[in-house]
Amino acid sequence: LFRDQNLITETFFSKQGTEKQFREISDTGILHLATHGLLNDEYPDLSCLIFHQADTTDFSNDGILYSSEIYNLDLNTDMIVLSSCQSGVGKIAKGDGAIAITRAFYFAGVPNILYTLWEISDKQTAGFMTGFYKSYLNGYTYPNALRNAKILMISHPETAPPNYWAAFQLIG
Numbered sequence: 001l002f003r004d005q006n007l008i009t010e011t012f013f014s015k016q017g018t019e020k021q022f023r024e025i026s027d028t029g030i031l032h033l034a035t036h037g038l039l040n041d042e043y044p045d046l047s048c049l050i051f052h053q054a055d056t057t058d059f060s061n062d063g064i065l066y067s068s069e070i071y072n073l074d075l076n077t078d079m080i081v082l083s084s085c086q087s088g089v090g091k092i093a094k095g096d097g098a099i100a101i102t103r104a105f106y107f108a109g110v111p112n113i114l115y116t117l118w119e120i121s122d123k124q125t126a127g128f129m130t131g132f133y134k135s136y137l138n139g140y141t142y143p144n145a146l147r148n149a150k151i152l153m154i155s156h157p158e159t160a161p162p163n164y165w166a167a168f169q170l171i172g
Contacts (some may be wrong), residue, residue: 001068001129001133001134001137002137004014005084005137008017010025015052015136016017016052016062016073017035017051017052018051018052018053018061019051019060019061019062019063019064020058020061021051023049023061023066023106024046024073024075025077025119026028026075026076027053027076027077028076028078029077029078029079029081029155030077030080030096030109031047031075031077031079031081031135032080032081032083032129033080033081033082034083034084034125035049035050035051035084035115035118036049036050036084036085037050037051037082037084037087037101037116039086039089039100040089040155041089041090041091042091043093043099044066044067044090044099044143045066045067045068046066046067047066047067047090047093047100048064048065048066048067048101048137049064049065049082049087049101049126050063050064050065051063051064051065051135054090059127062106062139067100067101067103068104069105070101070104070105070107070108071108072108073108073109074108074109075105075108075109075110076109077109077110078111078112079111079112079114079142079172080105080110080112080113080114080128081113081114081129082102082105082115082116083093083105083114083115083116083125083129084096084120085114085118085119085120086116086117086119087101087102087115088100088101088102088113088116088171089118090102090103091118094157096115097116101115101158102171104117107115108126109153111172112171113170113171113172114132114146114168114169114170115168115169115171116140116167116168116169117166117167117169118163118167121170124159124164127153127159128149128150128153128159128164128165128168129149129168131148131149131152131153132145132148132149132168133145134145135148135149142170142172143153143170146168149168150165150166150168153165166168
């Protein structure tokens with residue numbers, strides 16, 4: 001979709017999608033991560049995103065990006081899309097709210113975060129993201145693009161149930 005509008009994009013699939021590659025990304029408008037997310041309610045700093053495990057003994061690039069590591073990053077991106085299961089779920093702390101991966105990205109400098117509240121289906125998520133990005137590329141703001149993607153999902157009987165679209169939330 002972005003290339004169709006002659007916008008610069010970079011994609012990293014499979015073995016290219018390493019934690020090291022992620023750490024080297026800078027100055028991007030939207031950073032989309034379609035990866036596995038693991039939640040640790042008891043120890044939120046151990047919640048993580050899973051990347052391809054590189055052939056390395058460097059533990060800072062072991063393919064597991066922990067929430068505690070994200071806090072120390074300096075990300076220059078306008079929005080991160082966490083297309084992974086339960087990326088916005090975490091331990092509730094009095095006065096702080098949910099301590100989740102989203103919080104870590106916020107502290108790393110990302111002002112807009114699209115995340116999920118539960119496990120999501122790859123197939124339906126692909127359709128959801130297509131609707132979201134089409135709306136965004138047609139000039140809608142992030143919140144309105146999110147709303148449009150949800151309405152699009154609701155308009156089709158096979159994706160109308162909330163478990164296909166309601167998990168997606170936006171901070172920013």
